[in-house]
Amino acid sequence: MCRIFGSFSAARADPDPVELAAVSARQRHGGPDEHRVLRGPGWSLGCDRLAVTDPRGGSQPYRLAHLPGITAVLNGQIYNHAALRRELASRGHRFPDRCDGTLLPALYAEYGPDFARRLDGMFAVAVLDLRAAPRLVLAVDPLGTKPLHYHQGPDGTFRFASEIPALLAFDGVRAAPREDSLDTVLCLRTPVSARTALEGIGLLPPGATAVVRPGRAPVVRRRPPGPPPPAQTPEGERDDAGDLLRREVRSLARADVPVCVLTSGGLASGLVTALAAEYARETGAPAPHTFHLALRGRWPGAEHGRARQTARHARTLHQEIALDPAELPSLLTRTTRHLGQPDADPAAPAAYALFRAVRQAGYTVALTGDGADELFGGPARLHAASCVPSGPDWAASYTDALGAAPRMLRAWLYTPAYRAFIADEGSAADRVERELRSCPDGDRRAAVAAFETRWRLPAGPLRRADHLGMAWAVEARMPFCRPAVAAYARTLAPAAAQDRGPLRAAGRALLPKAVAQRARQPAALPLAALIAPGGPLLEPVRELLSAERLARAGQVRPERVRALLARQLERPSERDALALWALAAHELWTEVVRGMRVPLDCAA
Structure with a gap:
């Protein structure tokens, strides 16, 4: 888990080391363990490392002695690195350590830009190939868990970074808010596309690979999905949600650094908590530590009672973090700075404070329940689209439930000039509604689920987990976002997905009844x-x-x-x-x- 950055141009001059140091400094909070930059005529690659896998090895940027001309950097985790290493070793490649990213130059040498299809994990990767036809190849994981922002200047110079503040430290990258950014925030709470809220700064879409040639615009393509994960147990019976989650939690709970669990008091994080505790008992490991954030004082919607119930039931070592409400204004400023894009979700400042407590307690990896709502049909906005009678307004019902201000309130608030500008430019809500209405066969639930997983999940919960976790050098791991779980969720009939039925069924065997059967409550500030x-x-x-x-x-x-x-x-x-x-x-x-x-x- 790291922060990465770099540049690529047709110029032959070496990039300025002072400029690269400034870029690195802007995202060093996410990679405090090692800082290294390589540069040459027209290119640079850098990494600020958070050492999670093989902390003593894996120095970035990655290079292998037998593959001159190929250099790579990685942000994230590659979970199938052991199997890939064995495969590559059988083809004659040799590796100096067992770090997951060390194999990237060899994997690229074997498969070229198609290498990312063989990766199982959450990742943003950059590979620089300076052999016969120089090129830079960027790739992000299928859900966009690890973001990668980029900018190409008028002279053709291409620059990228894990975080927008770091990208803005490059000379020639302007901090120019888009005119429609306010409408986007009111419509969708945060930008939900490959176009960021800043002019000229793009975001590599989930599951995409970009190939950049010197001085040319990047060629960005979404990769076709890989083979579906196994859907059968050894006995030939279909897995249920509990089986799949159990395997994924056990896999993600293994790390070379301390691992904890974030317990909100809800069903999804409760399942992750219970399964992590079950795995610890079966392996003889100490009971996991769980963390819950609560506002100091008496506030509506408080979840700490449910979180305590879950922790007692799972027999974890529970820590309740009391946040002083007076600190919220300063937290809002800090979260805004780290996210780089506007975000009106009230969950952001609380997430920042929770990750701070996790790091201060000595943990580097945290398991979370993020992604369950989007994949298993929890939020009310998904049901709003389903319940409206057939007609042209069903998609508008969804966007009104998703946004921070409904359509009529926005029109009332806007000045005549801004209202006219949005009418000419097109509202962010209009663009989403067009995408939803274009769904094949008029399947509203399928259209909303596809939009949620392709765009809203990466732009909201996953961006916050990455940026606010890495603000405190904490890697967030999300069992619900693993390919096998996501594929299972896509197979559910609408009736089964309604109100997260499969998760409730799993919860009945693992959680207190009050937690397993309770109505969903957003984890946010009151x-x-x-x-x-x-x-x-x-x-x-x-x-x-x-x-x-x-x-x-x-x-x-x-x-x-x-x-x-x-x-x-x-x-x-x-x-x-x-x-x-x-x-x-x-x-x-x-x-x-x-x-x-x-x-x-x-x-x-």
Whole structure:
């Protein structure tokens, strides 16, 4: 698990080492164990390493003595590296250590740009091939768990980095927010596509490989899916959700560094907790440590009671982290800086604080329940699309449930000029709705599930797990996002997927009844109470949404934002609070991202 970066151009000059050091410094929080950069005429490759597999080996960038001209860097984990190493060794390749990424130059030498199809894991990889026809090859895993951002300047120079703040440290990369970024945040909470919220900065799509030739635009292609994972047990019976999760949890719980579990109090993280504890008992290992974050004081929707029930039932060593609500404003600034893109999901500051506690307790790997909702049909927005009668508005019901502000509220808030701009440009919600309505055979649930897994899951939960975990040098591992589990979820009939039936069935044997059967509750902050009279977020939100700030941007009408805030103070509601939070989060992001073009301290 690391942070990677590099550049590639037709120029023959060596990249500036001072510039590369600045890029590395911007994402060093995610790779504190080793920092190394290689450079040559027209190219550079660098890595900030978090040592997880074979901590004493695996120095990056990876090179093999018998393969001159091929250099690679890796962010992530390759889970089938042992099998690949045996295969490559049988073909005459030799490796100096057992680190997962060391085999990448040999794998590329054997398969060329198609090498990524043979990788099982969560990864972002860059391979520089300086042999006969120089090229740079980038690849990310099928779910986009490990993001890779890139920029190509007017002179053809191609630059990439794991994090946007690092990419902005390259000369020639501008921090220019897109004009439609506010509409995107209000429609979808965060950018949900390969186009980021910054002009000229792209994101490699999930499951894609890009080939870059010197001075040419990258050729980006989504890889065809690999062979489906085995669907039969040794006895010939089909696996259920519990069987699949058990195998994946056991695989991901093995590491060369300490591993813990994040327990939210919900069904998905409860299953991961129970299975990790079961594996520890069967192998004679100590009981796993579990972590849960709770706001100090009495707040609606608190989950710490359920988390304690799960931990007691699984017999884990449970740690409840009490977060002072007064710290939330500073956490919002830090999460905004680390995410690089605007994100209006209230889960972000809490996730940052939880990963901080995990690292301070000495853990490098954390198992989480991320991905279960998107794959197993949990969120209400999936059901909103299914329940609306047939007609042109079913997709709009989904986007309204997904977004931070419904369509009519957005239109009411926007200035006439910005409303006209969005009408000409097209709203982010419109683009999503067109994609959903184009689904084959009119299968609404299939269309929503495909969109959720292809775009929303990587842009939301997975981006937060990666960026906010790595802000504290913690690798988040997600059993629900493993290929076998995702493939199983795709086979479920709508009735079986409704309300996460297969997961509840697994939970009945593993969890307290109150946890296994409870209704889903989003793991987020209680915004309505926090942005209320006397709430700790009221004044920060009020300041970010001052009339002077909003008038400068010219996108929303200050008097109507003021009226929305007044309504929230009179009758606090989660819906109005979320819209205000999204407006404030976007305003903060524009300030933070513009400050990234000057030297700054990006420490966690």
